[in-house]
Amino acid sequence: MANRLIRFLPILSWLKDYRGDTFVSDALAAVIVTLMLVPQALAYALLAGLPPEVGLYASMIPLVAYAMFGTSATLAVGPVAVASLMTASALGGIADSGTPEYVGAALVLATLSGLVLFAMGLLRLGFLANFLSHPVISGFITASGILIAGSQLGHILGIQGGGHNLLEMIHRLWNQLGELNPVTLQIGVGALLFLYICRKFLKRALIAAGLPERLADLSTKAAPVTAVIVTTALAWYFNLGAAGVNLVGEVPSGLPDISLPSMDPDIWATLAPAAILISLVGFVESVSVAQTLAAKRRQRIEPDSELIALGLANMASGVSGGSPVSGGFSRSVVNFEAGAQTPIAGILTAVGIAVATLTLTGLLAFLPKATLAATIIIAVSTLIDLPAIGRTLAYSKADGAAMLATIILPLVHGVEAGITVGVALSIGLHLYRTSRPHSAIVGRIPGTEHFRNVLRHKVETDENTVIVRVDESLYFANARYLEDTVMALVSDHPKMKNLVLACQATNDIDASALESLEAINRRLDDAGIRLHLAEVKGPVMDRLRRTPFCEELTGQIFLSTYDAWKALAKKPTTLCTPD
Amino acid sequence: MANRLIRFLPILSWLKDYRGDTFVSDALAAVIVTLMLVPQALAYALLAGLPPEVGLYASMIPLVAYAMFGTSATLAVGPVAVASLMTASALGGIADSGTPEYVGAALVLATLSGLVLFAMGLLRLGFLANFLSHPVISGFITASGILIAGSQLGHILGIQGGGHNLLEMIHRLWNQLGELNPVTLQIGVGALLFLYICRKFLKRALIAAGLPERLADLSTKAAPVTAVIVTTALAWYFNLGAAGVNLVGEVPSGLPDISLPSMDPDIWATLAPAAILISLVGFVESVSVAQTLAAKRRQRIEPDSELIALGLANMASGVSGGSPVSGGFSRSVVNFEAGAQTPIAGILTAVGIAVATLTLTGLLAFLPKATLAATIIIAVSTLIDLPAIGRTLAYSKADGAAMLATIILPLVHGVEAGITVGVALSIGLHLYRTSRPHSAIVGRIPGTEHFRNVLRHKVETDENTVIVRVDESLYFANARYLEDTVMALVSDHPKMKNLVLACQATNDIDASALESLEAINRRLDDAGIRLHLAEVKGPVMDRLRRTPFCEELTGQIFLSTYDAWKALAKKPTTLCTPD
Structure with a gap:
């Protein structure tokens, strides 16, 4: 019985041995992750077409839920880039971005993803994630990275942009190019350059200046916060809002309300396919990150428990004003390297976000959207792996074909078609290979x-x-x-x-x-x-x-x-x- | 070059050696198959909701096309029960049964099935038929048999009937029971009993009376023709049409016009999924029948050539006023046992049907629909194999589950959903089995x-x-x-x-x-x-x-x-x- 309870609530297995020095490690990691997560939460809300507070809400209670039920000590849960793109794609058909209906549908999507993950965990259906072969996942993430970067160019240029695929995006950008806002462009390009230089050279420079490698690494990861602070200060001081620069605007101060999402069966049915895809992609990425980090300390990840934990985190997000969440790669690495020992670090991060939400929202109103767009573009640039196409094609034509389809289809048609066709191709080509045995x-x-x-x-x-x-x-x-x-x-x-x-x-x-x-x-x-x-x-x-x-x-x-x-x-x- | 031509046109390989005694064998088989095919062609047109002449047209030029390109010497092509049910299901959403639009859509469906099969043959995609596992095919055919029998009960009772699944059918039959026509019922039940008794006892009785087994068998197979002749004569003599008995009515005398089907892209797109399913099911069944018969004479069937031949037969059907065709099981067995040696038997059968169409249509006007319904019910009763569920479940729970889904879904929901879910289940369960290797x-x-x-x-x-x-x-x-x-x-x-x-x-x-x-x-x-x-x-x-x-x-x-x-x-x- 006790064993089954620990299996379901992993927190019980480590909480009894929790000590003061572990707390110090966890708290330090939480501070650093919070600094990293605030701009990410705002940016991914922007990417999903949601008000900024939704990103913050998705970074509070879901983290607590994951900490209690997850088996990874270091996985940092919250809004992530790919899920935000998929959210925008799914909600685009239901309501106009930013309307109350749109936000309401995001809550339904989070709840539904949570239910899908939770049910898969209970029914031990984690093997369904195997349908997403490596080439399909990798191709899909490359395509997502390109689409995400494309979707943010409008914010950098100070024009409206938009569009559901790359062709539409380019077309709209081209048509609206005359309306670009020079001040926004300066901020956007400035932030892009700053973040790019930090990522490329800052770490090496800091190490050369005598900083220990880990500290240099963490300081580099704090670059987005610096960009946010500097551009917010500029926007406030020069009143850039009046110069036509799009700002985040008023963010409601205070903690999220707890309420059940809409129970409209039409919305649930419409969002179900997207919820399944978001769940599967999120699960695969989270487990991969968690296992990579756990291996370094010879710890163990239970995929079925991860399904339940991610499911509860998403349901928590759905009832507390958030959007779909999963484990973020760079965030989890920072959490690990900053010394997080237990999931308490996640709970403390949630507290940090809550404090930020209560105190900083007045300042965040002056944050230019171009800065957030720049952080998104730099973050997703690491997702785009075009050489993988050649590598995969060289190893196996069938796998390469599935990967190409999963890259090209989202770019020219839309997100969900790409992954569906990729999965069908993987399965079909596998059956083909085994259908003519030697x-x-x-x-x-x-x-x-x-x-x-x-x-x-x-x-x-x-x-x-x-x-x-x-x-x-x-x-x-x-x-x-x-x-x-x-x-x-x-x-x-x-x-x-x-x-x-x-x-x-x-x-x-x-x-x-x-x-x-x-x-x-x-x-x-x-x-x-x-x-x-x-x-x-x-x-x-x-x-x-x-x-x-x-x-x-x-x-x-x-x-x-x-x-x-x-x-x-x-x-x-x-x-x-x-x- | 000559080899490639023979591969594409198998007729070239045997026509040069064709001799007079082979012709006598083929002609005899053709006469017997024609006798069997006339009532079947009318019955399956009725089942598909099409005018009777469509069934006859589908039994002429398509047979010639198959004879030229097919690799089986004995496969008898034409309208079959399961494809007719699927045709009715696919066209039901497009137009009202019997209208010119409905008939036009049937031509499109035949052409489209033909194109699908032909393309699969050219691209050597025959392996796609493997996606239909044995339990799925077997379950689907059992469900089809039940649905077909249910759909014909209305004709036996002399009421309208109808409905797309078993629940709807039962519901409508129950509501309309008060309107039943007693004369129709007498004819329908009489024909049913006659056919049942012939099937069960006639062969044995004839053998006991001293007939050779093969002749006894062929005479038994002629029972439907007897039922057609007797009930047609009764309907004509007693003027049963005036007594409210539904008769086939005027069948246009003459050969079909050759014309291209509608090119409306909406209709093509709507019918495409049904065309793919009809093609795959028809192909699997045809190859299975052809291989069974070919093995008895150590002959060889080329599945890729069969795809091309069946594709051309269906395209021929689509441009000559017919509906989707494939190889019929009982008809091919009769063809084989009556001594057919080459595909010339098929060409002669087409000639026989043409003669029948030119001469008999005046008489067929008096044929009661109840007689055709009775022949359909007796024919499909052999398709229903409920013990297979138990056998398959005992051998493999996964296969049994896929089979059950493929039986139950068509009965409660509709034809296409059943086979699609069955295929998905087969593939999913296979991946599940191999996803946790020992x-x-x-x-x-x-x-x-x-x-x-x-x-x-x-x-x-x-x-x-x-x-x-x-x-x-x-x-x-x-x-x-x-x-x-x-x-x-x-x-x-x-x-x-x-x-x-x-x-x-x-x-x-x-x-x-x-x-x-x-x-x-x-x-x-x-x-x-x-x-x-x-x-x-x-x-x-x-x-x-x-x-x-x-x-x-x-x-x-x-x-x-x-x-x-x-x-x-x-x-x-x-x-x-x-x-």
Whole structure:
């Protein structure tokens, strides 16, 4: 019982040993993550088309929920770039950005994602995330990065921008170029340059100046906060709002209200597909980050518990005014490197965000949106991995094709189509690969009990008895191929009286393959040929014995191929030479 | 060149050897199949909601097209029950049954199915039919049989009936029960009883009376023609039309016009999903029938050529006033048993149908629809295979679940949803099965070079070096499971310094699995553990060598597990005993 409770509430396993020095580590990490998270929360709300406070709300109670149920000590949960893009894409069809209906739909989306994740955790359906193959995820994230950067260019230029795919974005930017705001452009480009230089050179400069590497790294990560402070101060001092610079504007001070999201079944049904995709992508990314960090300390991540924890975090976000959340990569790395020891760091981060929300909102009103856009662009630039296309194509054309589809479709059509087609392609190409398994007619290596491919080795064969080895489990995708292969053999070997299937590589025979074997058995019988099996694996044999197939089989089931050869081969005289 | 032409036009390979006695055999078979096909063509047109002549038109030119391009000598093509049900379901959403728009949409559906099949043949996409696993096909055909029988009850009772699923059908029948026509009921039940008795007892009775078995069988198959002739005569003599019996009515005499179908892109787009499903189901059934019959004479069926032949047959149907066609099971068996030797039998059958259309349409006007309904019900009763559910569930729960879904969904919801969900379930359950491959920590059997599962054998292990064997190809569905498994091992073996993956059962490593191996390698490195591979198969090794993985690998690649053991195991002292 206690064990099951700990499994469900991992917090119980570490809270009893919690000590003062651990608290100090956690608190320090929390301060640094809070500094990093405030501008990110505002930026990703902007990206999702939501008011800035939604980003802050999504960085409070969800963090507490994850801390209680998650198995990673260092995963930092909150709004992330890709989920924000997917949120904007999903909500775009429902209401105009920024309206109360739009915000209400974001709450529904968060709750729904939470329910999907939670249900997957309870039902142990985490394997569904496997449908997202690495090339598909990687391609999708590259495409998202490009789309996100494109969507922020309008803010940098001080024009409206918009559009659901890259072509639309470019088209609108081009049309509106005449309306660009020079002051906004200066701030945007200035922030971009500053952040770029910090990322490229600051760390090395600080190390050269004598700072320890970890401190230099963390200072570099604080660059966005500096940009926010400086541009906010400029906007306030020079009253840039009056000069046409878009500012974040008034952010309501205070903590979020707790309330149930809309229960309109139409909205729920409309958002369900997007919620499933956001959940799966978020889960895959979170577990990957969590496992990478856990490995460094030989800690363990339980994917099923992660589903439950991320599910509860999203539900918490949905009832406390937030948007979908998941584990953020750079944020978690900072949390880890700043020394977070336990999920208490996450709870303290939530407290930090709450304090910021209560005290800083007056100042944030002067924050230029161009600054947030610059932080987003710099952050997502690391997501874009175009060389991966070449690498993947070189390794496997099928995987490369799936990746290309998942990159190109979102750019020209939209986010959800891309990932759906990518998943379908991955699965289809996998089934294709296994649908034509390697098979070989084998013969006996003279004087031995070994049987090898007649095309590659000098072996004895027998015109009465043909032995075929199939190098794959037999299941629906290759069952009919087996029928085709065997029936082609029959017409190619007019003197054949016995066909032996050597099954040493067959780990499974599903119901489709069983029916194919039954059909093959009947058809061979009609053609005057007996069907035999050899080297059937134990578990496969156990299942076959429960069916009438073993009785219907016209031939025998031999333990080894050699047994079959001894019993069946009448004139093993032919000696094949490989071509 | 000649070979390629024969491959595309199989008729060239046998026409040059065609002799007079073969023609006599083919002509005899054609007469018998024509007798069987006339009532079937009318009945399946009724089932599809189309005028009777559409069924006749679908049994002329398409047969000629198949005869020229098909590889089966005996497959009898034409309208079939399941495709007619799917046609009715697809067209129901477009126009009212029997209207010119409805007939026009049927032409589009046939053309579109033909294009789908033809394209699949050209692109060698026949493997797509593998997505329809045996349990799904079998379940779908059982559900179709039930739906078809249900849809014909109204004709037997002389009421309107209708409905898209079993619940609707029962509901409507119940409400309209008061309007039933007693004369129609007498004809319908009479025909049903006659056909049932013929099927059950006639063959045996004829054999007992001294007829040869084959002749008895063929006479039994002629029962529907007898029912048609007798009830038509009754309806004409007693003027049953005036008594409220629904008759087939005037059938236009003459051959079909050749004309292109509607090119309205909306209709094409709406019908595309149904066309794909009809094509796939028709193809799977046709090839299965063709292979069963071909095996009896050791002939060969080329699935890709069948796609092209069936595609051209359907396109021919679409431009000559017909509906979707495929190979019919009972009709092909009759063709085979009546002695058809070459596809000329099919061409002669088409001539027979043309003659019937030119001469018999005046008489067919008096044919009661109840008779056709009775022939349909008796014909589809053989499609319904409920015991298969139990058999499949007993063999494999996953396959059984997919089958149940494919049976229940069409009954309560509609035809297309059922097959789509069935396919998704088959694929999902297959990926689930392979997503958690069997893996084992292995140790050395003392004094040998053999390594076996530590849980099953007394073996030597080493606390520094853990050897894991994975019994499956590594691909996206199990890549993350591998990560989970390895990282769990790391936290369970605090003293581990080397991890060896023994890959003798790994036939493939796709791009996802490669990235997982790279991640595992990095994470183990972070944890101070070196990753080694052993027994990597040749083709897998060839691909790995083209990637940076081999250089990044912290450990070595050993030829055999024993090589790894010799190099790495420092204190192989522990002797495990199985639990």
